[in-house]
Amino acid sequence: MTHRLALCIAMAFTLTACSAPPEPPGQPASPAAAPAVQKSAFGTTKEGEAVEIYTLTNRNGMTAKVMTYGATLTELLVPDRTGTPGNVVLGFDSVEPYLAGVPYFGSTIGRVGNRIAKGTFTLNGRTYKLAANNGPNHLHGGLKGFDKVVWKAEVVSSSGGQAVRFTYRSPDGEEGYPGNLDAAVVYTLTDANELRLDYVATTDKATPVNLTNHSYFNLAGEGVGTILDHVMMIAADEMTPVDDSLIPTGKLAPVKGTVFDFTTPTAIGARIAKVPIAPPVGYDHNYVLRKADGDLTLAARVTEPTSGRVMEVRTSEPGIQFYSGNFLDGTIKNRKGVPYGKHAAFCLETQHHPDSVNHANFPSTILEPGQTYKTTTVYAFAAK
Ligand code: GLA
Numbered sequence: 001m002t003h004r005l006a007l008c009i010a011m012a013f014t015l016t017a018c019s020a021p022p023e024p025p026g027q028p029a030s031p032a033a034a035p036a037v038q039k040s041a042f043g044t045t046k047e048g049e050a051v052e053i054y055t056l057t058n059r060n061g062m063t064a065k066v067m068t069y070g071a072t073l074t075e076l077l078v079p080d081r082t083g084t085p086g087n088v089v090l091g092f093d094s095v096e097p098y099l100a101g102v103p104y105f106g107s108t109i110g111r112v113g114n115r116i117a118k119g120t121f122t123l124n125g126r127t128y129k130l131a132a133n134n135g136p137n138h139l140h141g142g143l144k145g146f147d148k149v150v151w152k153a154e155v156v157s158s159s160g161g162q163a164v165r166f167t168y169r170s171p172d173g174e175e176g177y178p179g180n181l182d183a184a185v186v187y188t189l190t191d192a193n194e195l196r197l198d199y200v201a202t203t204d205k206a207t208p209v210n211l212t213n214h215s216y217f218n219l220a221g222e223g224v225g226t227i228l229d230h231v232m233m234i235a236a237d238e239m240t241p242v243d244d245s246l247i248p249t250g251k252l253a254p255v256k257g258t259v260f261d262f263t264t265p266t267a268i269g270a271r272i273a274k275v276p277i278a279p280p281v282g283y284d285h286n287y288v289l290r291k292a293d294g295d296l297t298l299a300a301r302v303t304e305p306t307s308g309r310v311m312e313v314r315t316s317e318p319g320i321q322f323y324s325g326n327f328l329d330g331t332i333k334n335r336k337g338v339p340y341g342k343h344a345a346f347c348l349e350t351q352h353h354p355d356s357v358n359h360a361n362f363p364s365t366i367l368e369p370g371q372t373y374k375t376t377t378v379y380a381f382a383a384k
Helices: 003-010 096-101
Strands: 038-044 050-057 063-067 072-079 085-087 120-123 126-129 152-156 161-170 181-190 194-203 231-234 236-239 284-289 297-303 309-315 319-323 347-351 373-383
Touching (some): 050 152, 072 373, 231 319, 297 319, 297 347
Antiparallel strands (some): 063 072, 072 085, 152 161, 181 194, 284 319, 297 309, 309 373, 319 347
16 A cells, blocks of 8 residues: 555545545655645534644644634644754643633634723724723633634635635624624645734724734743743834733833843843743733834744744734743643643734724724725744
């Protein structure tokens, strides 16, 4: 039996037909062929909804797994400098740990990512009241945000690589937000070792929208130490200072000469103890990217010295939240029982600035009927 035939039988759920002719006997299998997108069962929600997981692969040894619960990235295999793939995101092999409660590991965040002060805003003369699920504030879409719903999914053809499109209709009034919002995110894994996320949304009433992905990265491999020795560059000369509850004051502050300055590559741990924030101390701040809103350019570059892995983040968004995993406290353990402790991973959440809906001087997050919300973020990998 040829390797390809074995693969076709093994991949009972394979969505692209295994139609290529078998390799002639004695010929090595073509190294170029990446297997098709695979779909498998991943468990069931407490409400009895089936959850599925899609596995995308590329020609260079990268694999991305994305489940329909929360349109969540659960695993991302990236080769290190020796070519050995390792999983660089925190995540699990079934939906159960996610249902038990994890802080947004890999999830798609919406309807509005990050915080809204006191969970309230006024739009077109009407005041809306949202859940206060983070101290006095609203965080990441509320009690049941887009990270906690089951999305529909379909494999889509893309010239860029293997792609899956996730869609979700957020009904009018859900979590207190106005309007039916049709949201979509396409995950594409390219042969240039990029995981590309394209977000689209439309609405039938004016509403704030701010979609992002909340992956926790550790480029040494998830469960391997902390991220304090990772070297970070953020292409931002300014950040949005916050009050004690992490709500922006509305000012933009220069980072030069402060612990927030990552304009030149600096170890995450170099100044972390001096970050002015309520404990647990660490970074949890929004940077104002040095680029035009809508322009898909470099936002951050992170290098991990032992594995040699490098991740670049490119985005069309005006901001990025750098969160250094301050609230991870070891309670959650990985697949092998290794606790995810403080600074076990970092997040780079591309976004509009927090609480934009209450700050007229920030780029607007309001989507009007007839408009189409479109943003793109690319996580690109290399090893050196
Ligand atoms: C975001 C927030 C953090 C924290 C994490 C999840 O990054 O900015 O304060 O809530 O999500 O724990």
